Amino acid sequence: MIPTVYGVTKKKIFGGNYGFTIAPPFTAFVPERADAQTSNTDWGISDLYVAPLNLGWTKNRADFVVGYAFNAPTGKYEVGASDNTGLGMWSHEIQGGTTVYLDKAKKYTVATSAFLELHTKKKDQDIRVGDILTLEGGAAYNIEKLGAAFGVGYAYQGKVTNDSGSDIPVVAMKATNLYGKNRVFGIGPDLTTGVFEHGRTFGLLNFRYFWESGARSSFEGGTMFASFTVGWLSK
DSSP, rough: OOEEEEEEEEEEEETEEEEEEEOOOOOOOTTOOOOTTTSSOOOOOEEEEEEEEEEEEEEEEEEEEEEEEEHHHHHHHTTTTTSSSSSOOOOOEEEEEEEEEEEEEEOOOEEEEEEEEEEEEOOTSSOOOOOOOEEEEEEEEEEEEEEEEEEEEEEEEESSOOOBBBOOHHHHHHHOOOOSSSSEEEEEEEEEOOOOEEEEEEEEEEEEEEEEEESSSOOOOEEEEEEEEEOOOOO
């Protein structure tokens, strides 16, 4: 679980609304550990995620967004440690996406977003993780009376460049099928529904489940996502 703060302002840049995202560096997830998702792990300081620049444009039949974000290595990272809460490297992320409305009433939508991660070398190691491309989106039917959207979502993630550096554990990575340009694709149901609305404050619940396939140099299975959003609309 990772708490995240989103903000959209009335400030305009190049005609688009300016926004930002901050994910405070607190998490119970331990990266780079095979049993991280099944272990009982205490909360700890992880890597800070900040998107200082998000720009969004709204048109009659489509919305567009572009942005830049970075991960700062604020979490604990020591070579060979089993309790690391960070990744020991800086990452830069270029973002872009669109939502297209297929009808005038905006009941039917298709959307996709792209994220390109660019990494620096890891702390105290000659390892540079390959750049990663992530695509996610889907198609949905919006039911205004219920304040809900039902549809099918997808996600794809794959490396566009190989890992590099003399400290890469090639033998261990080959033994666990993690060597090379890994990739994985997932598809499944996606539900977003309103939970409450009080004045200008509202709550949204999103649930997604992906059946993964087409994996290469990566593990394959099923992934479930659940998120709860509390929002506040300014006057």
